[in-house]
Amino acid sequence: GAGVSQSPSNKVTEKGKDVELRCDPISGHTALYWYRQSLGQGLEFLIYFQGNSAPDKSGLPSDRFSAERTGGSVSTLTIQRTQQEDSAVYLCASSRTNQPQHFGDGTRLSIL
Amino acid sequence: GEDVEQSLFLSVREGDSSVINCTYTDSSSTYLYWYKQEPGAGLQLLTYIFSNMDMKQDQRLTVLLNKKDKHLSLRIADTQTGDSAIYFCAESKAGYQKVTFGTGTKLQVIP
Numbered sequence: 001g002a003g004v005s006q007s008p009s010n011k012v013t014e015k016g017k018d019v020e021l022r023c024d025p026i027s028g029h030t031a032l033y034w035y036r037q038s039l040g041q042g043l044e045f046l047i048y049f050q051g052n053s054a055p056d057k058s059g060l061p062s063d064r065f066s067a068e069r070t071g072g073s074v075s076t077l078t079i080q081r082t083q084q085e086d087s088a089v090y091l092c093a094s095s096r097t098n099q100p101q102h103f104g105d106g107t108r109l110s111i112l
Numbered sequence: 113g114e115d116v117e118q119s120l121f122l123s124v125r126e127g128d129s130s131v132i133n134c135t136y137t138d139s140s141s142t143y144l145y146w147y148k149q150e151p152g153a154g155l156q157l158l159t160y161i162f163s164n165m166d167m168k169q170d171q172r173l174t175v176l177l178n179k180k181d182k183h184l185s186l187r188i189a190d191t192q193t194g195d196s197a198i199y200f201c202a203e204s205k206a207g208y209q210k211v212t213f214g215t216g217t218k219l220q221v222i223p
Binding site: 004031033043045048050056091097104 | 143206
């Protein structure tokens, strides 16, 4: 079946602009995660959605970052007033409850 | 808090065995994972092990868990150039889906 789909695969934007990154999880997966991976670094947890529960936003680095998950499926990560340090690969993953996460190929974000 | 540590780099010759090591701090970790990341791609789940197991084998991959020392290893037999990638160790607890990842080990396979 289809895996986790992220769009766009690449995004180049100017400093100060807002960006929206999209994630389509695997059908039936109740959990959805966003991570950030800076060049040569590991994964930095950003936010976690589980069903209808309140999301765990403990990893969001600043109030410029927000995420929504509509209808328990598609999620959008929004970064407002982008800064150069926001340049990274943003990875989305989904899973069934207590099952391993499956990752998308990520969105490579470059802030000029 | 949870912490997962890995060495940053490993170089092996094609045909040799690779052993990638990982240590974690949270003794209540229940699931331990190995993911592979190839350039420009997301993370691919290779294998995972429950904390009540000592070993899991899957074709060329062998996972060993020493729960007392909180040490996890991934052995790749007959390493191929296609195994060149970054390998991430990760852990989570039952009932809570938040996964903590290590910084990744870059495996270079020399032909």
